[in-house]
Amino acid sequence: xxxxxxxxxxxxxxxxxxxxxxxxxxxxxxxxxxxxxxxxxxxxxxxxxxxxxxxxxxxxxxxxxxxxxxxxxxxxxxxxxxxxxxxxxxxxxxxxxxxxxxxxxxxxxxxxxxxxxxxxxxxxxxxxxxxxxxxxxxxxxxxxxxxxxxxxxxxxxxxxxxxxxxx
Amino acid sequence: xxxxxxxxxxxxxxxxxxxxxxxxxxxxxxxxxxxxxxxxxxxxxxxxxxxxxxxxxxxxxxxxxxxxxxxxxxxxxxxxxxxxxxxxxxxxxxxxxxxxxxxxxxxxxxxxxxxxxxxxxxxxxxxxxxxxxxxxxxxxxxxxxxxxxxxxxxxxxxxxxxxxxxxxxxxxxxxxxxxxxxxxxxxxxxxxxxxxxxxxxxxxxxxxxxxxxxxxxxxxxxxxxxxxxxxxxxxxxxxxxxxxxxxxxxxxxxxxxxxxxxxxxxxxxxxxxxxxxxxxxxxxx
Numbered sequence: 001x002x003x004x005x006x007x008x009x010x011x012x013x014x015x016x017x018x019x020x021x022x023x024x025x026x027x028x029x030x031x032x033x034x035x036x037x038x039x040x041x042x043x044x045x046x047x048x049x050x051x052x053x054x055x056x057x058x059x060x061x062x063x064x065x066x067x068x069x070x071x072x073x074x075x076x077x078x079x080x081x082x083x084x085x086x087x088x089x090x091x092x093x094x095x096x097x098x099x100x101x102x103x104x105x106x107x108x109x110x111x112x113x114x115x116x117x118x119x120x121x122x123x124x125x126x127x128x129x130x131x132x133x134x135x136x137x138x139x140x141x142x143x144x145x146x147x148x149x150x151x152x153x154x155x156x157x158x159x160x161x162x163x164x165x166x167x
Numbered sequence: 168x169x170x171x172x173x174x175x176x177x178x179x180x181x182x183x184x185x186x187x188x189x190x191x192x193x194x195x196x197x198x199x200x201x202x203x204x205x206x207x208x209x210x211x212x213x214x215x216x217x218x219x220x221x222x223x224x225x226x227x228x229x230x231x232x233x234x235x236x237x238x239x240x241x242x243x244x245x246x247x248x249x250x251x252x253x254x255x256x257x258x259x260x261x262x263x264x265x266x267x268x269x270x271x272x273x274x275x276x277x278x279x280x281x282x283x284x285x286x287x288x289x290x291x292x293x294x295x296x297x298x299x300x301x302x303x304x305x306x307x308x309x310x311x312x313x314x315x316x317x318x319x320x321x322x323x324x325x326x327x328x329x330x331x332x333x334x335x336x337x338x339x340x341x342x343x344x345x346x347x348x349x350x351x352x353x354x355x356x357x358x359x360x361x362x363x364x365x366x367x368x369x370x371x372x373x374x375x376x377x378x379x380x381x382x383x384x385x386x387x388x389x390x391x392x393x394x395x396x397x398x399x400x401x402x403x404x405x406x407x408x409x410x411x412x413x414x415x416x417x418x419x420x421x422x423x424x425x426x427x428x429x430x431x432x433x434x435x436x437x438x439x440x441x442x443x444x445x446x447x448x449x450x451x452x
Binding site: 017018019020021024040041042043045048054055056057059060061062064065067108111112126127128129130131 | 168169170171172173174176196198199200203204206207217219221245268269270271272274275355356357
């Protein structure tokens with residue numbers, strides 16, 4: 001079967017078995033190795049990509065189900081080499097440590113922001129609940145997403161205070 | 168690399184029925200959140216052939232149909248969380264949907280997949296039991312309905328015939344019915360439940376009628392606790408009733424030890440969750 005869909009805005013035509021995991025099609029057939037395989041069973045979120053605006057685990061999506069759809073991977077966040085605002089915020093807030101979870105965290109964060117997510121800590125925690133960071137760097141990841149989600153702060157300024165119970 | 172079994176992606180229900188009737192063994196795939204783990208072959212033999220239902224948009228609708236809520240088998244848990252009809256008429260299902268996996272899973276996993284996958288830990292299933300849901304199955308020879316209560320005869324078994332597809336879930340909406348839901352897992356997201364429970368009732372002259380108690384993860388299938396329901400039927404949510412119902416439930420269920428929890432823990436927690444739901448409903452401390 002030939003499957004046609006778009007990846008990071010460019011049309012793609014793949015002649016592969018329909019049950020190939022989108023993760024394998026991206027990494028092996030399209031050489032887009034920014035998307036990482038973690039657990040391979042939908043627990044860790046490392047392989048998160050965005051399909052038609054929704055974040056999904058690419059290890060759980062067969063290629064036959066993205067036919068005609070629009071896929072965005074971490075490479076698609078900076079198509080011209082300049083970092084997207086969320087990537088910039090990860091840099092500035094120390095949102096990446098070992099880096100394995102980072103592409104998935106970026107995609108979950110991007111989907112949250114694109115969906116109108118506000119810089120509210122509980123909402124961000126829920127948005128990345130399907131993404132595990134083994135370095136446990138969640139606080140800085142949340143700060144970075146909050147900074148990028150905030151309409152008032154430029155990506156370079158510190159994150160706004162987060163739902164402080166005393167506030 | 169996982170195996171890549173042959174797949175057929177029909178564009179219409181009639182086409183899907185034709186494929187199912189061709190004499191081969193086909194495994195339907197909806198959002199794939201369970202089946203795509205099976206193709207790794209690490210948890211048992213992968214399916215031989217896969218029937219991809221994802222293009223059957225007609226199975227995704229959520230609508231009111233003759234006073235009942237009709238949810239298409241392919242409605243995802245994100246669809247259910249965002250559905251105004253579900254929020255208004257079946258908030259317990261919205262609550263259950265929001266406890267399933269996290270965003271990545273909810274964007275893909277479907278109500279129909281949860282039903283047909285027949286895991287005893289399927290988090291939406293106790294709600295369907297408590298809500299007297301009817302499951303509508305279709306095949307080339309027509310449609311039939313079966314109640315959720317009769318749909319899971321044994322571990323990972325369903326009443327679906329191999330030539331049938333689950334089309335939609337039909338949930339009656341009797342006036343005054345209330346449903347509450349509670350899941351206990353290791354953490355709030357991405358956790359498979361240790362105990363999951365939904366209870367429904369209708370208050371009538373100070374007592375409860377039509378009580379239904381659906382549970383998951385405490386038996387080989389999603390189950391109703393009929394004996395405990397009888398304790399609550401015609402009673403009120405008072406402390407003595409809650410004590411009696413909780414004691415009955417801990418005797419009635421037959422949980423097992425497994426990787427996620429122990430039988431003892433599940434027995435104690437199921438009783439305690441029920442007690443707390445009754446306390447909340449009764450408004451006493």
